[in-house]
Amino acid sequence: MTYCVGLRLNRGLVFMSDTRTNAGVDNISVFKKMHSWVIPGERVITMMTAGNLATTQAIISTLDERSKAPADRKPSILEAPSMFQVARLVGETVREEIHTNSFEGQEADSSFNATLIVGGQIKGSDPRLFMIYPEGNFIEASAETPFFQIGETKYGRPILVRVYDPDMSFEDAVKLMLVSFDSTIKANLSVGLPLDLQVYENDSFQVAREQRIALDDPYYNQISTGWGEALKEAFKSLPDFTF
């Protein structure tokens, strides 16, 4: 499994992903699931991947190869005129990759599926955030649904739903995501540290912040231990039940 969250705020986009991959509980590894393509001053595109590792790596590599010499290798996400066209291109790549493995490859126990979160901004238009399905189609974040989760989404969802606010600061958004990740990590062995964090500020056309949060990160550990206590206090603050 995997856990990734992409958040759309009024001031920009925030991305967080875990790095654990597993093929059974005795075969776990660390792989980066967050990838960016930047032309400073012109565009920033960030993707996070969940699903079959071979599929997601192939998707990222295909997109990346084409971006190395965009003039020769089309279609490149570095030449796409809008984030919508980027999402379309990624969706097509996802569809092709899954199709190749599923219908022309060997039989496999696990499915070849992949789901992606793609966000960023291209000069001349607003920042946008998409979730791309294994079928290659996609949906866009909106005021009503301002964030996307992929992978093991359920444990960490209630806190996002309750605390998210479009006006929140980047710092609060990171704190919120860390609580959501901590709830997930505590419940599901297939999601694990280190975490990758990236912040994009509207109209900056560069990555504002990029950080890896390691197992021994003191702030993460403060959140992880503090949240249990904070929840207990919150619970106590509610009116008591009487029969």
Add this chain to the structure above:
Amino acid sequence: MTYCVGLRLNRGLVFMSDTRTNAGVDNISVFKKMHSWVIPGERVITMMTAGNLATTQAIISTLDERSKAPADRKPSILEAPSMFQVARLVGETVREEIHTNSFEGQEADSSFNATLIVGGQIKGSDPRLFMIYPEGNFIEASAETPFFQIGETKYGRPILVRVYDPDMSFEDAVKLMLVSFDSTIKANLSVGLPLDLQVYENDSFQVAREQRIALDDPYYNQISTGWGEALKEAFKSLPDFTF
């Protein structure tokens, strides 16, 4: 889907279940998923069911029919000498029912699976709590794993893990379960009110409390609206992130 929780406390057992069943989003109904068999002063057995409704109803009806005239219709859960034997008997019934439908019945789109939580006490031994799998085998709650969830378990799990305490009062346990149910209901349309609640006090050999919590229950609504605020306060109380 369904959501049921069975909690083992030092002072007794607490059960809560939702009542929503669905076969598609346009076919939802209310069915009781909590069933009890009581011989006052001698035994209390409570079950909660998740899974295919036809299967779970057949399981409950089979067990119930046998209990009506236990002398004639064996094996009856009212004659089983221990909670372990009750769990075994329920497990066998689950296995038989699923087997009948799966192998001798028609093909169906959905699976015939069912999962149960079974708890109670029989005079002469301690109260016990079991989770019974569709395969008919089962596990028992212990000090390390003092509660079981069935159905849509993930959204409501983090709060149970963080706040549960074996010494807590029945009132606090109900409050905790309501928060867990509220998080689930807010996230998953297939879990819905009314909720059924039952409390069993150790060595009482009768149901201490039984209650249905309806959609307009003022306490539930207090918890449901208050929890959002309480979570935000808890969130604020954590140290802030800085880049």
